[in-house]
Amino acid sequence: MKDQKSEIIYIGKAKNLKNRVTSYFRESADHTPKVASMVEHVYDYDFIVTDSEYEALVLECSLIKQHQPKYNILLKDDKGYTYLCFSEEPYPRLTVEKNKKKAGTYLGPYMSGYVAREAAKEANRVFQLPTCRKRFPEDFKKTRPCLNYHIKQCMGVCRGCISQKDYAEVIQQAKAYIQMGSTDSVKRMQEEMERAAEALDFERAAMLRDRIAAVTKAGETQKIMDAALEEADVIAMAEHMGTQCVSILRYRGRRLFDKETFFFQENASREEVMDSYLTQYYEHHRGEIPKNIVLEFAMPDPEMYEQLFTNFAGRRVHITVPQRGMLCQFVQLSRNNANEELAIRFNRTGREVQALEELGAVLGLPQPPQYIEAYDISNLSSTSMVCGMVVFENGRPLKKAYKRFRMKEHVTQDDYACMKEALTRRLKHYLAQDEEGFSRLPDLILLDGGQGHVNTIAPVISGFGLHIPVFGMVKDQKHRTRAISSAGGEISLSANRSAFHLLTQIQDEVHRYSVAYMHSIHVKSSYQMELTKVRGIGEKKAQKLLLRFKTLVNLKQATLEELETTAGINRTTAEELYGVIQEMTGGNSTG
Template sequence: MNNPRLEYLREKVKQLPKEPGVYIMRDKSGKIIYIGKAKALRNRVSSYFRSVEKHLEKVYKMVENVYDFETIVTDSEFEALVLECSLIKQYTPKYNILLKDDKGYSYIKITPPPYSRIQAVLQKQENDGCTYLGPYMSSYVVKQTVDEANKVFMLPTCNRKFPQEFRKGRPCLNFHIKQCVGLCRGRIGEAEYAARLEEALDFIRGGSARALERLEEQMMRASENLDFEKAAQYRDRIQAIQRITDRQKVVSSKAADADIVAFTQSDSATAAAVLLFRNHRLVDKKDFVFYESGDLPAFRREFLLSFYREDIPRVIEVDGDFEDRELTEAYFSQKMGHKITITVPQRGEQAKLVEMARNNASQRLSHEVSRTGRELSALDELARLLGLGAPPSYIEAYDISNIGADTIVGGMVVFEGGRPQKKYYRKFKMKTQLTPDDYASMREMLFRRFARYEQEKDTGEGFGRLPDLILLDGGKGHVAAIQPLLEEMGMNVPVFGMVKDDRHRTRAIAKDGGEIA
């Protein structure tokens, strides 16, 4: 292993207590790269620096980058678990399992009567007098469902307050295009509206054959009138509703409010699938792929702690046991203020649901492997066309935009393994080049980018990583302007330009001195 600090780390471990606590691994720049908890700190931390060649790939890479570590002693293993989760959420270390937590769950909100509204929301508010359906993992599905329910049953979506604003102003466009019953006219009684609302909620909860029949009639009518665009819109609505209702046909007599979690692995990746049951119905599904494999019990634990931040169901059923299951139960129970149970079903209906979740994980993994194969083939072909020695795994592309007379902005996008890495996208507002000049602006942007490399190369990510290929939005002139700069800065990175046609589509690839068709 190429870590010159290994002996230092082994000696430092000997000073640790055999007490519960949290350990924090840092790289050479001081950045936190991994956080874990231990029942006995000395035993756990020392395991990372012994027999390092036997570690799984992820652990091996992490240990290779450890420059130093620190520990926090706690009074109990439970306190260590709570602190571990808090620190991981705060610092998002590179080698911990991290799930995007920017959107969270989505809910369907029913405002208080009279004249309740149905709305799609991202957060559940406590004690606001509203009723909520959910949680759902897909905000798109929730919005699609609410939109269709409001359209099919012609419920108002405007900002007017009823009955206070009856007969104040003209009906909006939705009334005239028959997507709203026109409640604002004051001609719909409270009982009639409540019945219409209940029909919409019945559709949302369990599907509605009547609603589907109505859409199918409208689709056929549009098709007969040769309005194929409108017919396609109705078809899309029908399919969206059917996706919801089909999902809700899966019913469990035992899974009242439970999540079913299962995993599957290949040699290089792990997939997880979560099925959400609410009121005995399967209401949503979410799956994930992580490009690491091995030690599935440890993976289960990390995944659950990362996935369940809020709205934890009373029952979580997983496809296998893992270390600290009872401790994790206690932690979740404390967060929610009531008992949370984590079980491993072995037989019966619940075991079949676990198998269903595992099949979903397997399908996602197969799809991901197939997709990865196509992307790698494309990179092989790109390497062949450009005459590169190896497929470019890490690609950076640059463009310049002149916004108005005095604002020039450059953009950098990043692809790894053929996939966009949006967290590394950057914008550069020109500081020295203040007049439109693509070549000079491109030079300033690339200079600033690679100056940051010299400052951050110890991190090995973001600006601290050298690309395998640079693509410029421009022709051979752009390439000729940039290559001397890179050579001057000591950056041996191949550079090519993307020549666009009149429709701004890539017509050819440019290099210094010519074009490649």
């Protein structure tokens, strides 16, 4: 797709290109804001016919990389990279560097500075490399060894007892450890230790034995991969407030080697975002494609993607979507990283982001629900029938948006009818735009009840021409959250801990809010009945008094003149009313 300046603004592929292109220009097309904006700027288009879907995928990837069209999902890579540097000096040091200005041998780049720092810290500790500022061999034996030497965190180069050749060998072992992981390093040092023992060089053999023990212990703290997967990228995705975060954990030598995250703000499906991410990322990193790519969810035609990445890497690449077992734990770890990155960006907690992700996935929603409304009916023996509405925005209560409904049409105990009345009034307010707080539609409606409540409310929503997902919150015999109810049955949340906690919090909050409102209505009704016992005070005058003074404390402090004016009564009636009020509040009438 091209604009009036003949600049390419979008590149896409399709099995049937005619149907794909014409779909953009139908009058009734329900486009996302991004696609609608693109269509407005399309002035011309061009196409290339290929022999297969695979060729189309390769060509699309290449052209997007070349032209960087405005309306494609683009992999924006503007972050700095971190390197591990072995300095160029007689006794090299291992440090973390942001660039390659210093002379030395570099490993990397590492996308995650944290991972690079942890790798350097671990290698320095395992191989007891010096981290002080002394210069060698100039500073040999000038001062005593530091504390690190005495606690066996440094080999004590400053003592001058280690030859440059032996130190260089240790540096090579440290490089191999960083590049290949603990398994290969231990294997190589094991062979060296056996050769030293055969040569009767027991001092060297003992040193290698201790080093093997240190490497093995450090390796145990790493997340160990399945033995069948020597190297893999584990990729998962999270979404919050219209922003998607893709996290990639890179495992090499069966240990965590690096981490990288990318953010997108696209009104597109998870599959579309992942498709663009995978093709562009591995196009940029052809030399770093591992043997295995582990994905959170299946892509359409995974064999085609395997062929593409195999072509990029020049060797066989496998794509795996685990359903159970150890690999699922690694996928969850990657997803947790994505959730935490989003939480930092939006000043939320990782649990809140993860809860919305899980809830949206379990309920089959296209996106995590950011704005949730929950409803609960409360009454006391068929009196004081009320409905409470609470709102959760981005996983937190939005108390300024809470609403209360006092039943007008149904004053008897009928939860279904009362819930229907409350939702009908709420949606009428939305269509009329006549009250603040009702102008926004929720992404999800939760009802305190089961399948019957859902079947009652779903037709109400569709009757207004709206499409809002509706589910019920089911409790057990102990009044605790048990499951979610849909029109087709119940959905268990036991396996989704964060979503379960969020649902419990919502259900407890809406119950608390509706019961509190019911009690306040019941108390006011009781007081109103007491006021109507005074001759000349009817329901309307009693209601005026309660609305004017709001609390009994204020009502007790009211003067006779205020009672006369508010209720529109004479002095004699006001004096009688004053006495009743004092008795209601436990006071004494003073005339």
